[in-house]
Amino acid sequence: MNKISELFGSRVFNDAVMREKLPKDTYKALRSHIDKGTPLSLETANVIASAMKDWALEHGATHFTHWFQPMTGITAEKHDSFISPTEGGGIVMNFSGKELIKGEPDASSFPSGGIRATFEARGYTNWDPSSCAFIKENTLCIPTAFCSYGGEALDKKTPLLRSMEAIETQALRILKLLGNKSSQRVLTTVGPEQEYFLISKELYEKRKDLIYCGRTLLGAKPPKRQELEDHYFGAIKPKVNEFMEELDEELWKLGVLANTEHNEVAPAQHELAPIFSSSNVAADHNQLTMEMMKKIAGKHGLVCLLHEKPFAGINGSGKHINWSLATDTGENLLKPGKNPIQNIQFLLFLSAVIKAVDEHQDLLRISVASPSNDHRLGGNEAPPAIISIFLGDDLQEVLDAITEGKCEVPVRNRRMGIGVQILPDFKKDTTDRNRTSPFAFTGSRFEFRMPGSTTSVACPTYMINTIVADSLMEIADRLEASSDIKADAVSLVKDIYTQHKRIVFNGNNYSEEWVREAEKRGLLNLKSAVEAFPHFTDKKNLDLFEKHHIFNEIEVTARQEILYEEYCKLINIEALTMLDMIHKDILPSVSAYVKDLSDVVLSKQSISENIPCEMEKNLIHSLSSACDILYAKAAALDQCLLEVNALEKIRDAADYFCGKVLPAMNELRAIADELETITAAKYWPMPTYGSLLFT
Structure with missing residues (x-):
């Protein structure tokens, strides 16, 4: 590997490259467009496109693509070459400003939630200059937004960019009221911790459920799982380490700040965390990270599983989003400072978060709602479905003091010693990281888990x-109407905490006591995705999105419809896959085992009726009985699918999938897993959990 400093960003048309490749006036115009939103002329775009093309050709690129993020949850790209024909049968390499700014992919097969009419198949991609273009393999990738023929957002990026502008506008108002005249920009920063599993590619290819669904639909518990907690932060296996090294190298080339990697709690589970970046860039980089994980794993004889719950009975995988606010002068607005009770700027921004989370628990729940995440939430491995905020004792003490009219709190000793002379004392963090909390303050940011x-x-x-x-x-x-901003700011902090402190909980979110306490406090407990989806179009939420120009009503309704459709389609695929595995793999394999056992009994009895056969007979009886039950349960599941497919409304179908199909699948799985435990290994038709997790 080359020196990291030389490798990092070598495939990115970043600011340093733009400074070098663009004329000064062009670079200045582009920076003004990115930083201040000033218009970008087509003439300037042509110069940028030409320089971008020349740079890409120098690095071996032959094609370009508008790289966007439709509502599928993954990225999309359509590749066009740089070549243009000339007279005499030759070619030249061209790339115009028009091609840079706008693309016109067919939008007909992307989820639209009813926005796209059949006769309006065309969609538009629009260059996002705030996220740098990059080269992936032989293609120049240009990050873009994606909208319908009518201009409605059909992607993940557009509402994110809109929300960044909305929060920046309001944050700057606060800063100016507090006398901060130097900050011109406020960015939301994000550092997503990505968890994933790595398993053998050879074994993966023998499991239909992993191939079609990304998770195991069947599988008995192995003798060992994660009880010994020996995998967490353990020594990384050589094959996995080789994968991580190549992954780091490829991500660094793309400018992704891949930083921390380690073994996670479950066997075969790992994590990668980047250094913070602006939320738009972080979202793009995380999509690249997931893509590269899958691609590079295959080169090492592995498969990367990104499903939230690939294996029952062990921890699933999350993506903890560390979120904060920073100014263009480098100030973190959520940093408490040495004396938080006197830091009114911090307290106002902290109060804004507390108020927001309490008033919009439903939207935070919706933002993570999916059938796959339902398997993970609340499973003593991830936060429960009840939204709450962990502040830690210190910050809660500060807010309690303010509500009591105090202006100081006792000074705490923050030095810690382990009791061994050779080990130096160190400073204790002012907050703990409550792993059970959905939304935890962790020093200078919130971690949405x-x-x-x-x-x-x-x-x-x-x-x-x-x-x-x-x-x-x-x-x-309220502050703009104030005659005494400092006094009214303190009063605001007190009022907000008093009104919204029900959302603050520093204890064990896994306990039954908390469930009962949360109900008393009036907090939402939306246990499943289908319980959360309806709230997307609540009037308060429609008003919120329209007020801040994030979505119009059509765009919200479309997203809600897409969530319902995805929910139904995913569970339907899982149910069909399970039935396929039962009928084509498990029942024939177990029947073959029963036949061989029967042949053994007949063979023994042909020699002598006195030879014991009780073990074989009991096993034949157990296997046969379980197969009959399995066959009946499969028929019941099949009937459920017939009934749900007859439903006309997608919401009714989602409710049915949640309330009827999933329980039927669980019943079917229980019998299949029992069969696995009593079927000889050579007859079982697919790799077991023990093989998948420990090979």
Whole structure:
């Protein structure tokens, strides 16, 4: 590997490259467009496109693509070459400003939630200059937004960009009221921690459920799982280490700040975390990270599983989103400082978050709602479905003191010693990281721990941005009418905490006591995705999105419809896959085992009726009985699918899938897993959990 400093960003048309490749006036115009939103002329775009093309050709690129993020949750791209024909049968390499700014992919096969009419198949991609173009293999990838023929957002990026503008507008109002005249920009920053599994490619290819669904639909518990907690932060296996090294190298080339990697709790589970970047860039980089994980794993004889719950009975995978606010002068607005009770700027922004999370629990839950994440949430491995905020004792003490009219709190000893002379004392963090909390303050940021591993960073982030922007707007409105901003700011902090402290909980979110306490506090407990989806179009949420120009009503309704459709389609695929495995693999294999056992009994009895056969007979009886039950349960599941397919309304279908199909699948699985435990290994038709997790 080359020196990291030389390798990093070598495939990115970043600011340093733009400074070098663009004329000064062009570079200045582009920076003004990115930083201040000033118009970008087609003439300037032509110069940028030409320089971008020349740079890409120097690095071996032959094609370009508008790289976008439709509502599928993954990225999309259509490749066009740079070549243009000339007279005499030759070619030249061209790339215009028009091609840079706008693309026209067919939008007909992307999820649209009813926005796209059949006769309006065309969609548009629009260059996002705030996220740098990059080269992937032989293609120049240009990050873009994606909209319908009528201009409605059909992607994950557009609402994220809108939300970034909304929260910046309101945050700057607050800063100016507090006397901060130097900050011209406020960015939301994100650092997503990506969890994933790595398993043998050879074994993966023998499991239909992993191939079609990304998770195991069947599988008995192995003798060992994660009880010994020996995998967490353990020594990384050589093959996995080789994968991680190549992954780092490829991500660094693309400018992704891949930083921390380690073994996670479950066997075969791992994590990669980047250094913070602006939320738009972080969302793009996380999509690249997931793509590269899958691609590079295959080169090492592995498969990367990004499903939230690939294996029952062990921890699933999440994507913890570390979110904060920073100014263009490098100031973190959520940093408490040495004396938080006197830091009114911090307290106002903290209060805005508390208010936002309490008032919009439903939107945060929706942002992580999916059938796959339902398997993970609340499973003593991830936060429960009840939204709450962990602040830690210190910050809660500060807010309690303010509500009591105090202006100081006792000074705490923050030095810690382990009791061994050779080990130096160190400073204790002012907060703990409560692993059970959905939304925890962790020093200078909030960690949203509910998103699943496949979740696009964009959706939870634009939800957080939007709801916090709304709180900041109300705070700014009140302070702008104030004659004593400092006194009224303190009063605001007190009022907000008093009204919204029900959302603050520093204890064990896994306990039954908390469930009962949360109900007393009036907090939402939307246990499944289908319980959360209807709230997307609540009037308060429609008003919120329209107020901050994130979505219009059509765009919200479309997204809700897409969520319902995806839910139904995913569970339908899982149910059909399960039935296929039962009928074509498990029942024939177990029947073959029963036949061989029967042949053994007949063979023994042909020699002598006195030879014991009780073991074989009992096993034949157990296997045969279980197969009969399995066959009946499969028929019941098949009937459920017939009934759900007869339903006309997608919401009714989603409710049926949740309430009837999933329970039927669970019953079917229980019998199949029992069969696995009593079927000889050579007859079982697919790799077991023990093989998948420990090979």
